[in-house]
Amino acid sequence: MIYPVKVFCPNGKLKKIISSKVITNRTWRSLKCTTASFKEPTLKEIKLKEIEDKKDKIKCIFCPKYFKARYLTSKVCKSARCKQKHYRKFGAVPKEAKICPTCSAHFYATPSRKFCNNPCKFRSKSKRKK
Numbered sequence: 001m002i003y004p005v006k007v008f009c010p011n012g013k014l015k016k017i018i019s020s021k022v023i024t025n026r027t028w029r030s031l032k033c034t035t036a037s038f039k040e041p042t043l044k045e046i047k048l049k050e051i052e053d054k055k056d057k058i059k060c061i062f063c064p065k066y067f068k069a070r071y072l073t074s075k076v077c078k079s080a081r082c083k084q085k086h087y088r089k090f091g092a093v094p095k096e097a098k099i100c101p102t103c104s105a106h107f108y109a110t111p112s113r114k115f116c117n118n119p120c121k122f123r124s125k126s127k128r129k130k
């Protein structure tokens, strides 16, 4: 006795039912061949493919070129000119007014910098006033 075979889509929907009559009409050998060669992509595979496709045609924000990017969030193509423009626009960390904890000098620096560097440097405890 051969039972009907249900074929499902990757999203879980029932695609078709192969009736037992159809199955018995096929030889087991040919059925095995078709099921082995026909593989539906999984949802994950479809998603990955979509991302790869999108990454292939990201438009550079500085030139009219479409480029293949490593990340979906990439915005500029690989040309040196566009990279430099991007760095000037987004790469520079805004500086802020600071007071050196060692010598109390006022200076402008990126948020990660704590010392004036003139002459106090990070961890240069020897130069601290007593």
Ligand SMILES: [Zn+2]
Pocket: 060, 061, 062, 063, 064, 065, 076, 077, 078, 079, 082
């Ligand atoms: Zn570009």
Ligand SMILES: [Zn+2]
Pocket: 100, 101, 102, 103, 104, 105, 115, 116, 117, 118, 119, 120
């Ligand atoms: Zn200082």
